Amino acid sequence: MEHVDVVCPFCGCLCDDLEITVEEGHITGIKNACAVSRSKFLNHGSHRITSAAVDGKKASMKKAVKEAVEILSNARRPLIYGLSSTECGAISKAVEIGEVTGGIVDNTASVCHGPTILALQQVGESKATLGEARNRADMVVFWGSNPTAAHLRHIVRYSVMPKGMYSTEGRKGRKVIVVDVRQTGTTRLADKFVKIKPNSDFELLQALRATVRGDELPVDEVSGVPMKEIKELAEEMKNCKFGIVFFGLGLTQSEGRHMNIDAAVGLVSELNRHTKFVLTPMRGHYNVAGANTVATWQTGYPYAIDFSKGYPRYNPGEFTAVDLLASGEVDAAMIIASDPAATFPADAARHLAKIPTITLEQKTTPTTMLSKVVLPVATAGVEAEGTAYRMDGVPLRLSKLVEPPKGIHSDEKVLDMILEGLKEVAQ
Amino acid sequence: MRKLVLKPKGFSKIPIEAEVISPDIIGGKTLPEVKALSVQYGNKVHSLSEFFDVGGRIAKTPDEQDIVVDGDASHVKYIGKGMTTGRIVVQGDAGMHTGSQMKGGSITVTGNIADWTGAEMKGGLLRVLGDAGNLLGAAYRGSSDGMTGGCIVVNGSVGSEVASFMRRGMIVVLGDTGPFTGVHMNGGEIFVFGKVGRRAGAQAKGNGGFIACFGGIDELLPTYRYDTTFTPTFMRLYLRQLAGNLGIDVATSYIDKPMRRYRGDLAVGGNAEILVAEKA
Ligand code: SF4
Numbered sequence: 001m002e003h004v005d006v007v008c009p010f011c012g013c014l015c016d017d018l019e020i021t022v023e024e025g026h027i028t029g030i031k032n033a034c035a036v037s038r039s040k041f042l043n044h045g046s047h048r049i050t051s052a053a054v055d056g057k058k059a060s061m062k063k064a065v066k067e068a069v070e071i072l073s074n075a076r077r078p079l080i081y082g083l084s085s086t087e088c089g090a091i092s093k094a095v096e097i098g099e100v101t102g103g104i105v106d107n108t109a110s111v112c113h114g115p116t117i118l119a120l121q122q123v124g125e126s127k128a129t130l131g132e133a134r135n136r137a138d139m140v141v142f143w144g145s146n147p148t149a150a151h152l153r154h155i156v157r158y159s160v161m162p163k164g165m166y167s168t169e170g171r172k173g174r175k176v177i178v179v180d181v182r183q184t185g186t187t188r189l190a191d192k193f194v195k196i197k198p199n200s201d202f203e204l205l206q207a208l209r210a211t212v213r214g215d216e217l218p219v220d221e222v223s224g225v226p227m228k229e230i231k232e233l234a235e236e237m238k239n240c241k242f243g244i245v246f247f248g249l250g251l252t253q254s255e256g257r258h259m260n261i262d263a264a265v266g267l268v269s270e271l272n273r274h275t276k277f278v279l280t281p282m283r284g285h286y287n288v289a290g291a292n293t294v295a296t297w298q299t300g301y302p303y304a305i306d307f308s309k310g311y312p313r314y315n316p317g318e319f320t321a322v323d324l325l326a327s328g329e330v331d332a333a334m335i336i337a338s339d340p341a342a343t344f345p346a347d348a349a350r351h352l353a354k355i356p357t358i359t360l361e362q363k364t365t366p367t368t369m370l371s372k373v374v375l376p377v378a379t380a381g382v383e384a385e386g387t388a389y390r391m392d393g394v395p396l397r398l399s400k401l402v403e404p405p406k407g408i409h410s411d412e413k414v415l416d417m418i419l420e421g422l423k424e425v426a427q
Numbered sequence: 428m429r430k431l432v433l434k435p436k437g438f439s440k441i442p443i444e445a446e447v448i449s450p451d452i453i454g455g456k457t458l459p460e461v462k463a464l465s466v467q468y469g470n471k472v473h474s475l476s477e478f479f480d481v482g483g484r485i486a487k488t489p490d491e492q493d494i495v496v497d498g499d500a501s502h503v504k505y506i507g508k509g510m511t512t513g514r515i516v517v518q519g520d521a522g523m524h525t526g527s528q529m530k531g532g533s534i535t536v537t538g539n540i541a542d543w544t545g546a547e548m549k550g551g552l553l554r555v556l557g558d559a560g561n562l563l564g565a566a567y568r569g570s571s572d573g574m575t576g577g578c579i580v581v582n583g584s585v586g587s588e589v590a591s592f593m594r595r596g597m598i599v600v601l602g603d604t605g606p607f608t609g610v611h612m613n614g615g616e617i618f619v620f621g622k623v624g625r626r627a628g629a630q631a632k633g634n635g636g637f638i639a640c641f642g643g644i645d646e647l648l649p650t651y652r653y654d655t656t657f658t659p660t661f662m663r664l665y666l667r668q669l670a671g672n673l674g675i676d677v678a679t680s681y682i683d684k685p686m687r688r689y690r691g692d693l694a695v696g697g698n699a700e701i702l703v704a705e706k707a
Contacts, residue, residue: 076469077441102470121569122611202626206650206694215650215693222649259607259629266630266694308470315568317542317561318523328440331469 007398008037009085009381012283012391013130013151013158025402027382034152041382047363048405049376061375061407065414068334068373069421071356075332077308078103081321082338084285087386087398090411091287091294093419094336099307100422104330107291108338109303110320115252116281117292117302118316119261126268128244128278129392130157135164136276139240141177143264144201144250145282148185151391154282159246160189175240177233179204180250194233197224199255205263208234212270238274245279252281283391286381290389325351334358334418336411337377341366360411377411378404386412428493428514429486431461433479435498441469442522443478446505448496450513450532454489461485478503489513490532496521501541507534510551523560526553529577542586543567548596550577561586561605564598574598574615580673587624590617593636599669601677603642612636612699618669620677628691633698639665641681641704651691651701658685659702 006018020041021029030038052064059067072078080098083091084107091107098105109117133140140159147154155161163170178190179201187193196204200223207222211234220227237243245268251260264279271277283289292302299305301314317323321340324330325348332355341349342365352370359371368374378384381398389395404410409417431453444467447453453461462476475481479496486492492513500506501520508524511531520538527546539557545564559581565588566573573592584602591607593615603621612631616639623644628651639662662681669678686702 076471078470118568122571202629203649206629206648206692209695210650210693213693213696217649217693218652219649255606256626259610259626262630263694309467329442331441 003399003401006401007381007388007396008033008041009087009286009379009388009398010037010040011151011286012288013154014286014388014390014394014396015153015157016396017157020401022401027402036152044362044379044382045405049361049364049368049374050405050408052376053374055372061409061414061417064373064375065417065421068358068375068418069425071332071358071373072097072101072103072334072418073422073425075101075103075330075356077324077330078332078334079321079324079330080105080334080336081340082108082336083291084108084288084338085380086337086411087287087380087384087388088290088294088395089386090336090380090415091291092298093412093415094334095295095298095305097334097415097419097422098305099312100419100426102308102310104307104319104321104324105295105299105303105305106319106321106324107288107295107303108285109288109292110316111322111343112249112284112288113252113281114303114316114320115258116247116261118258119265122258123262123265124269125265126272126278127280127392129394130159130280130390131394132242132278133244133280134158134162134167136166136242137244138167138173139175139177139237139243141179141237141243141245142186142190143179143245143247144181144252144254145246145248146180146184146186146250147246147282148189150248150284151282154246155186155189159244175236177236192233194225194229200224201251201254201260202256202263204230205260205267208237209263209267209270212238212267212274237271237277240275240277243271243275243277245277246282247279248282249284280392287388289391289393290387290395293389293393293395322348325349328354330355332356332358334360335367335371336360336415339365339367341370360414375414376405376408377414378408380411383408384410384412386410428491429484430493430495431481431485432483432495432497433475433481435496435500435503436478436480438499439468439478439502442502442504443468443473444504445475445478446508447475448494448503448506448515449508449510450486450489450492450494450515451510453494454486454492454513456485458485486513499538501539504541507532510534520557526551529553539583540581545574545577545579547572548574548577548579552577553579555579555581555583558583558602559585561588562591563589564593564596565590566592566611571611573611578673580675584621590615593617594634599673599675601675609636609638609699612638616665618665618678620675628697628699628701630695631692631697631699632695633690633700637700637702639686639702639704641677643706644701644703647689647701648691650693651689652693653687653689656685656687656705658683662686662702 019031204223299312304319358373383404447464490512496517499519533552542560574596587605608627614634666678669675
């Protein structure tokens with residue numbers, strides 16, 4: 001069977017033009033996908049966890065869910081974390097579990113684009129969809145982001161190559177600028193590469209903004225970039241018709257963090273006195289934007305949400321997973337579609353091994369290995385339907401292409417079983 | 428003043444939220460009532476006496492109430508939150524949000540203090556004899572009103588984003604400050620006798636606000652412009668007050684010392700001042 005316009009659930013681009021052939025319940029052909037997507041689709045069935053487990057021993061789903069319910073209902077400070085690689089239905093259930101248990105709900109934004117959110121809450125944002133970028137942009141700035149490594153089809157589908165309604169010349173009609181601390185695949189495609197000293201993005205952004213305002217700065221260079229070049233860049237930016245800044249972890253995770261984004265938003269808002277300019281974060285995990293959006297619908301806050309008092313409170317740094325684990329504050333954890341044991345700092349990961357941890361996952365990971373309860377789940381977008389939000393905030397529908405292995409349910413279903421169990425205990 | 432003594436019954440990894448440790452709440456109550464005050468421990472509510480030995484005397488009114496937290500309270504959050512009068516002394520470390528949104532009275536912490544101390548403070552005096560964490564006297568996330576009054580004095584060093592979105596009030600740091608001191612500052616006064624961290628005054632609009640640096644500054648933003656070296660008269664008055672009223676003796680040694688004035692943040696068309704004392 002042929003499926004067309006399939007949405008790819010493997011990075012924040014959510015390319016929605018895949019063509020997938022399914023024969024006898026297996027994916028046998030893929031068109032339009034990038035190498036990452038192709039390999040993930042074709043290998044989604046291998047090395048799967050086939051059975052639930054408690055304390056490293058195989059257990060029935062029912063028993064494992066019961067164990068999870070017990071852990072969560074006895075916990076004083078449970079943490080629910082992950083959520084960026086699953087669909088919105090599951091995220092919504094996880095938030096509800098956070099409320100029922102009086103726990104903390106956090107998603108992976110707290111270790112990637114959390115600073116972006118902090119800044120946008122502080123100073124607002126001027127944004128556009130990837131469709132607008134494709135159809136209108138004549139200047140594209142990649143700041144601390146490298147789509148050739150992290151978002152393979154971004155350049156071809158949205159930002160650099162495509163011909164659009166008003167960008168009829170495609171690549172030729174676009175000026176591509178890369179600001180980064182080193183040469184990358186993206187710098188090779190660029191018309192201009194602005195190489196800056198590490199951890200000095202903030203200064204350059206501020207200098208650019210002041211220059212766009214018309215101030216003569218009393219310095220010869222900023223962040224390793226000569227003032228002459230900064231002036232040229234400011235002029236070019238002012239004179240484009242529709243500019244867009246795609247920024248990545250090079251900006252959010254270098255010194256200054258949310259203040260870098262604060263400064264980037266400031267620059268973009270200044271440029272809007274002269275022309276149309278917008279900015280968009282390059283979100284990595286395919287539905288991390290959805291995790292923020294769903295949490296915001298339900299609680300008013302995008303991540304780092306504490307329900308201990310029965311109502312939601314928000315404070316990144318206080319209610320974020322890494323901080324809570326490193327200080328040893330949480331006494332139980334449920335991890336959904338994420339692998340903190342592999343990605344968190346050592347002290348935080350170590351604490352996860354000390355407390356009862358419940359993990360919902362498809363394949364064996366460092367996190368499942370240290371978990372007390374492992375619950376196997378279906379892959380959203382391959383074996384289960386759902387909704388995901390693209391990096392620019394556009395929701396897209398994920399399809400179910402094949403059946404999950406026998407006895408294995410979606411994240412949403414498993415979370416619902418846990419939630420029902422918790423509600424019963426509460427009565 | 429009547430002195431109530433709260434002795435923490437040991438450290439706990441799960442923090443305790445105890446905004447009830449405030450003269451406004453304790454003054455006028457009976458001892459059993461105070462013991463039964465609610466504190467948050469993880470997802471459950473407990474009574475104050477489960478975590479503290481409660482003894483001493485209770486005043487009839489909050490302004491007569493003196494509270495001593497006798498021991499390590501680094502796991503206790505929100506001590507003195509929103510208090511308007513009376514006095515709290517913590518003999519040891521204190522946790523996050525101590526004195527946040529306080530309006531009057533005084534808090535002294537003899538040890539170190541965690542993040543968000545004196546956040547969005549409106550009045551009163553908050554003194555820390557040790558070091559402070561990040562976001563001292565800062566605005567809570569999403570708010571554009573930081574400190575609007577009162578005075579914070581830290582004898583040690585402080586972390587990043589001290590006094591973010593400050594509007595009015597005063598912060599004095601005898602040690603060093605971390606990056607982004609006075610970020611988005613829009614009024615208020617910051618005095619630093621140690622070294623001021625990177626990116627001070629970022630996005631500051633000014634509005635009469637200044638950062639006075641007596642122990643040097645790491646690196647000024649390119650969007651601050653030098654305009655003059657002078658000996659500001661108002662600084663003499665401030666320094667005398669710091670020495671006389673707050674016992675900050677080191678202040679006297681800078682009286683009438685010339686200061687280099689920088690203005691910015693030009694990125695936002697700001698007119699805030701960073702004043703750097705010339706090396707003697
Ligand atoms: S770029 Fe991202 S969304 Fe597009 S096909 Fe590749 S992995 Fe999938």
